[in-house]
Amino acid sequence: xxxxxxxxxxxxxxxxxxxxxxxxxxxxxxxxxxxxxxxxxxxxxxxxxxxxxxxxxxxxxxxxxxxxxxxxxxxxxxxxxxxxxxxxxxxxxxxxxxxxxxxxxxxxxxxxxxxxxxxxxxxxxxxxxxxxxxxxxxxxxxxxxxxxxxxxxxxxxxxxxxxxxxxxxxxxxxxxxxxxxxxxxxxxxxxxxxxxxxxxxxxxxxxxxxxxxxxxxxxxxxxxxxxxxxxxxxxxxxxxxxxxxxxxx
Amino acid sequence: xxxxxxxxxxxxxxxxxxxxxxxxxxxxxxxxxxxxxxxxxxxxxxxxxxxxxxxxxxxxxxxxxxxxxxxxxxxxxxxxxxxxxxxxxxxxxxxxxxxxxxxxxxxxxxxxxxxxxxxxxxxxxxxxxxxxxxxxxxxxxxxxxxxxxxxxxxxxxxxxxxxxxxxxxxxxxxxxxxxxxxxxxxxxxxxxxxxxxxxxxxxxxxxxxxxxxxxxxxxxxxxxxxxxxxxxxxxxxxxxxxxxxxxxxxxxxxxxxxxxxxxx
Numbered sequence: 001x002x003x004x005x006x007x008x009x010x011x012x013x014x015x016x017x018x019x020x021x022x023x024x025x026x027x028x029x030x031x032x033x034x035x036x037x038x039x040x041x042x043x044x045x046x047x048x049x050x051x052x053x054x055x056x057x058x059x060x061x062x063x064x065x066x067x068x069x070x071x072x073x074x075x076x077x078x079x080x081x082x083x084x085x086x087x088x089x090x091x092x093x094x095x096x097x098x099x100x101x102x103x104x105x106x107x108x109x110x111x112x113x114x115x116x117x118x119x120x121x122x123x124x125x126x127x128x129x130x131x132x133x134x135x136x137x138x139x140x141x142x143x144x145x146x147x148x149x150x151x152x153x154x155x156x157x158x159x160x161x162x163x164x165x166x167x168x169x170x171x172x173x174x175x176x177x178x179x180x181x182x183x184x185x186x187x188x189x190x191x192x193x194x195x196x197x198x199x200x201x202x203x204x205x206x207x208x209x210x211x212x213x214x215x216x217x218x219x220x221x222x223x224x225x226x227x228x229x230x231x232x233x234x235x236x237x238x239x240x241x242x243x244x245x246x247x248x249x
Numbered sequence: 250x251x252x253x254x255x256x257x258x259x260x261x262x263x264x265x266x267x268x269x270x271x272x273x274x275x276x277x278x279x280x281x282x283x284x285x286x287x288x289x290x291x292x293x294x295x296x297x298x299x300x301x302x303x304x305x306x307x308x309x310x311x312x313x314x315x316x317x318x319x320x321x322x323x324x325x326x327x328x329x330x331x332x333x334x335x336x337x338x339x340x341x342x343x344x345x346x347x348x349x350x351x352x353x354x355x356x357x358x359x360x361x362x363x364x365x366x367x368x369x370x371x372x373x374x375x376x377x378x379x380x381x382x383x384x385x386x387x388x389x390x391x392x393x394x395x396x397x398x399x400x401x402x403x404x405x406x407x408x409x410x411x412x413x414x415x416x417x418x419x420x421x422x423x424x425x426x427x428x429x430x431x432x433x434x435x436x437x438x439x440x441x442x443x444x445x446x447x448x449x450x451x452x453x454x455x456x457x458x459x460x461x462x463x464x465x466x467x468x469x470x471x472x473x474x475x476x477x478x479x480x481x482x483x484x485x486x487x488x489x490x491x492x493x494x495x496x497x498x499x500x501x502x503x504x505x506x507x508x509x510x511x512x513x
Contacts (some may be wrong), residue, residue, distance in 0.1 A: 074393040083390035089383035103391040130421050151391075 002026050003159065008057035009215075018041050019215030020057065025159075030185055030192035033207030034199065039212045042086070043194040045161050048193070049081050050074050061159070061160065079106060082152030082160040082190070086167060088144040090136040096130030098122070103155045122150040125187075126180055136177065141174035146180070151186060160184060162194040166201050178204045180218050187238055199238060204228060211237060282396075282474050288403065289397035299402035300409075307368050307403065307469065312417060314367060315360045319418035322355050323347060323425025331434045344444025346511025347426030352453040356419035358505050361464035364411065365497035369472040372403055372494035376476025376488035385477065390511055400473040404466060411465025412458040419457055460508050464501050471497045 005023040010018040017040040020229050025031045031038060033041050046052040047059050050066045059066040061077055068076060082103075090099050102117045104110055110118075123129055125145040136144055145165060152160055162181065166174040184190050196202050202209050203223045210220040210235055219226060219234045236245035288294070296342045330346040376399060379385050388395050423445070430436040479489035 031455045046386070049390055051389055071394070075394075078390055078392045081390070083387070085383050085387060089385070090385040091384055102388075102393070151387075180481075249328065 002191070004058075004060040005059070006061060007046070008044070008054045010052060010054050016215055018054070019046075019226070021212070021215065022057075022097070023210055023220065025191060025193055027191055028185075028189060029207040030181065030194060032206050032214055033204050033244075034196060034204035034209060034211045035212035035218075036237065037197070040215060041212055042163050044212065045083075045163050045195055047244070048161060049078055051082055057129045064067075073111060075106075079103070079155055081160045082150045082155065082157040082159065084145070084148050084162040084165050086164040088136070088148035090147055090151070091146060092136055094135075095132060096134050096136070096139070096175045096231065099136070099147060100132075100154050102153045103151060107155060115180050118154055119150075122154040123147075125153065125183070126150045126182055127176075142169050142214070145169065145177060145243055146175075149177070149180060149184075153188065153190070156188060158191060160190045160192050162192065162196075164195050164197065166196060166198055174198065174201060175204075181205045183191055270363045278478065279474055283470070285396045286400050286470070286473075289394050291400050292394060292397040292401075295393060295397040296401040296405070296473045297453055299398070300405050303402045303406035304410050307406045308414055309365075311367055311410075311414055312362055315414045315418045316421045317334055318359050318363050319351070319356060319422040320425040321371065322359055323351060323422035323427075324429045326355070326422070327426035327429040327434065331430075331500065340434065341428070341440045341444035341447070343430050343434065344441040345447045346444075347430075348423055348445040348449060348482070349453065350421035351419050351426070352363070353369065353492050354505075356422055357415045357460040357464060358501065360415045360418045361411070361461065361468065364414070364464070364499055365468050365494055368407065369493045369497045370490050371470045372469060372472030372492040373476040373479070374486055376473055377479030377489040380477055380479045380480055381486060392421060400470075402476070403473055406471045407465035407467075407469030408462055411468070412461040415461035416454075417463075419454075427450065427486060439511045454506070456512055459512070463504050467500045471500065 008018050009016070021128050023031070023033075033044065038239050043052060045066045047054050047062065048066065050059075050192055052069055053096065053107045060083045064073070064077060066074070066077065066206060071200045075105075084200070090096075092101070094102075097116075097119050100122050101115050103117045104118055107112070108133070119132065120170055126149050128146055128150065131139070131143070131147070136147070139147065161179075164205060165181065166177050169177065181192060181194065183204055185192060190200065192205070194202070194205055206223060208220060209223055211218045211226070214234060219231060221229070224232065229235060229238065326347045327343050330343040331340065334340060334342050334346075376385075379399075385395050386401075388398060427438070427441050427445075428440045431438065475489040475493035476497070479485045481488075
């Protein structure tokens with residue numbers, strides 16, 4: 001089972017963002033999705049968990065069509081998918097521990113002691129032991145992202161979707177977050193989709209890299225394959241040389 | 250020449266048409282939101298433990314401002330009644346006017362308008378900020394229905410607490426009027442109470458509380474709606490908050506007239 005996007009189309013008014021995106025994320029792998037700003041990467045991620053509804057096409061998670069699921073089944077599916085937001089999206093009025101516990105409280109039959117143990121384990125996994133009683137306002141940007149990560153993985157999801165997990169972070173913190181993503185794959189066996197602008201990050205965490213451009217997947221391949229790509233637009237992105245993409249649609 | 254004249258005529262018409270369509274679309278979105286809230290009500294497991302917390306925030310914390318307004322309203326009512334009745338009617342009618350006006354009109358309406366500012370703005374700003382910082386999306390991904398988690402407890406708290414706050418405001422206004430009559434109008438307590446009881450009907454209290462409950466429903470539901478539909482960062486949150494207060498205040502006044510027609 002896996003995540004499959006088949007001909008996904010999404011427009012906001014007249015502006016077409018996704019114009020028939022097809023992509024498969026296989027079990028156990030991490031796919032990094034790269035692309036220029038405004039290319040629709042975050043929109044693509046949101047369609048996977050049903051936060052946005054595609055105008056056409058299908059999104060399948062474990063063979064279930066996300067757009068056709070009744071609300072209760074959609075929420076059951078979301079319990080299998082962790083989502084790391086670009087700016088962490090922590091609940092300001094709650095402590096770190098309460099934030100991490102939110103998803104756990106939706107698991108039927110899980111008692112308070114088990115919730116507390118799982119919160120502690122999740123914070124340990126992101127190297128934030130002892131931060132449970134702090135509020136989001138008391139954390140640095142990198143710490144907030146790590147709490148967001150802890151919250152996403154607390155329910156031990158099968159899939160984790162990362163929306164620009166390293167944007168705005170310094171290179172050292174970026175490497176720390178990347179190592180965490182790899183550690184989650186190795187220790188918890190999660191299947192991941194990572195949206196990123198940062199090619200170094202994409203090379204580090206991605207088993208495959210897909211480039212989204214013009215509303216479609218312009219390129220998909222291993223890090224080695226994208227380095228050797230001949231498509232001028234892909235090369236322009238990879239090499240940071242906009243002149244290569246001049247005149248290319 | 251003719252073309253530019255035609256443009257001059259059509260532009261206002263186009264504006265009116267666009268405004269009408271936007272307004273109709275707004276009502277449609279609110280209808281869809283209200284249907285979603287009703288659908289979320291059976292999800293007691295999500296909202297059950299949050300209602301008491303919201304009752305404290307929306308109700309108990311609003312008491313000081315509501316009582317402050319009511320006390321001064323009672324004082325002014327007593328003084329104005331005395332000024333109006335002097336030489337024309339017995340002074341004990343001051344008690345009648347203070348009691349009737351506080352219960353039927355000023356208690357619920359002034360409290361409703363004050364809480365539209367305090368509670369409605371608070372809800373719209375809080376939920377609007379959550380919306381623009383993706384906290385609402387985060388709730389969704391954690392398998393929470395935002396309508397059940399955020400809206401239902403607030404609306405229920407408003408529905409339950411506004412009548413309680415208004416009951417206290419009514420009582421405070423009457424006490425304010427009584428103390429004024431005693432100290433500034435040379436009236437005695439039996440005189441004031443005689444006037445107060447003269448045309449009193451238990452229905453007046455029910456009327457006051459029914460209005461208060463409808464205002465509580467309005468202020469919280471409208472605040473939640475504008476908060477959850479906020480977009481565009483801090484400016485969008487500010488816009489949503491202003492709209493919530495203006496819309497709630499207008500609906501309160503329309504409801505005020507509606508209840509007068511329907512129940513009096």
